[in-house]
Amino acid sequence: SRAASIIRRHRLAERLFTDSLAMDSESEIEQQACKFEHILSPGATDKICSFLGHPRTCPHGAPIPPGPCCGDVRFDVATPELTRTRND
Structure with missing residues (x-):
């Protein structure tokens, strides 16, 4: 949906700014x-x-809606590690 797409972009941007660009100003x-x-x-x-x-x-802990790029990645509920799966 359009709303999920906007939420996805916003939350990924927050991750990018926080994790990769080390921005720490919440308002910025x-x-x-x-x-x-x-x-x-x-x-x-x-x-x-x-x-x-x-x-x-x-x-902030809010879920990021998965996108098409997440199709070959699954999350193991028992462990938080990513596991790649093959789509043959």
């Missing part, structure tokens, strides 16, 4: 994430998701 992260959620293409969003290792939650 929120402001920039709000801008990014409107300009990221689906392809760029998937590239960011893959770059970040397909995170399941934003820095």
Whole structure:
């Protein structure tokens, strides 16, 4: 859905700013994430998701809706580690 797509872009942007760019100003992260959620293409969003290792939650613990790039990645409920699966 459109809403899930916007939420996905926003939360991935928050992850990018927090984890990769080491931004620590909550207001700056929120402001920039709000801008990014409107300009990221689906392809760029998937590239960011893959770059970040397909995170399941934003820095606040809210779930990040999975995208098409997450199709070959599954999360083992027993362990938080990512496991790649083959789609033959």
